[in-house]
Amino acid sequence: PRFAALIPAAGSGTRLGFGVPKALVELNGRTLLDRAIDNLSPLVDEVVVALPAGHSLDQGVKQIEGGATRQDTVFRLLQATEAEFVLIHDAARPFLSAKVIERIKGRVVQSGAVTAALPATDTLVHASGGFWGYLVDRSKTWAVQTPQAFRRNTILDAHLKALQEGFDATDDAGLASRYASNVELVLGDSRLFKVTTPADFELATAFAQIWDQ
Numbered sequence: 344p345r346f347a348a349l350i351p352a353a354g355s356g357t358r359l360g361f362g363v364p365k366a367l368v369e370l371n372g373r374t375l376l377d378r379a380i381d382n383l384s385p386l387v388d389e390v391v392v393a394l395p396a397g398h399s400l401d402q403g404v405k406q407i408e409g410g411a412t413r414q415d416t417v418f419r420l421l422q423a424t425e426a427e428f429v430l431i432h433d434a435a436r437p438f439l440s441a442k443v444i445e446r447i448k449g450r451v452v453q454s455g456a457v458t459a460a461l462p463a464t465d466t467l468v469h470a471s472g473g474f475w476g477y478l479v480d481r482s483k484t485w486a487v488q489t490p491q492a493f494r495r496n497t498i499l500d501a502h503l504k505a506l507q508e509g510f511d512a513t514d515d516a517g518l519a520s521r522y523a524s525n526v527e528l529v530l531g532d533s534r535l536f537k538v539t540t541p542a543d544f545e546l547a548t549a550f551a552q553i554w555d556q
């Protein structure tokens with residue numbers, strides 16, 4: 344297959360604090376993970392999901408066990424596909440439109456490495472001991488989201504180098520840009536926010552009603 348969607352869903356959701364893996368939490372009756380799968384599967388050739396140990400899905404998607412960190416989970420996902428391009432998307436971002444997926448797919452074939460991102464809209468400050476350190480030039484900053492898409496060889500190479508150096512990153516674009524490639528920023532969507540805290544969950548629960556209409 345040319346395009347595989349890889350979905351890291353093996354996190355524990357510590358900051359959400361519900362005592363169950365975050366990807367299995369429901370919004371308006373559907374789990375974050377089911378939402379991610381349903382958004383992606385019509386637009387890719389293959390879907391591979393990484394789950395927490397001891398969990399499995401009824402659906403006919405390929406499933407593997409995740410690792411101890413997100414990076415480890417993605418490394419495992421990369422080994423579970425032979426697709427030429429991979430589109431990596433966190434289950435924790437349930438509001439993914441076909442439009443964003445198409446935008447990402449449309450660019451990765453040429454660029455080899457792309458991420459959804461949004462130009463920053465808040466004032467940004469570098470903190471120092473809980474105080475205002477110095478202002479960051481907002482006009483040059485973007486907030487990075489997922490999906491992130493890569494030629495599989497490129498991101499695999501970046502992961503191998505990171506493993507060698509013991510370098511940990513919060514996302515794959517960070518690894519790609521450090522080790523392997525220029526990463527193109529593709530316009531994301533504010534609805535792609537990550538469900539991380541109970542406040543995010545409250546927002547997501549309310550927004551799911553609108554999204555699902």
Ligand code: CTP
Binds near residue numbers: 434
């Ligand atoms: N993830 C994963 N494997 C891990 C850690 C995280 O697949 N070992 C996934 C999560 O399931 C999530 C995405 O990576 O879809 C982004 O991670 P995050 O928002 O940090 O989720 P959790 O790690 O579950 O949350 P927390 O850090 O609060 O425990």
Ligand code: MG
Binds near residue numbers: 354
């Ligand atoms: Mg985490």
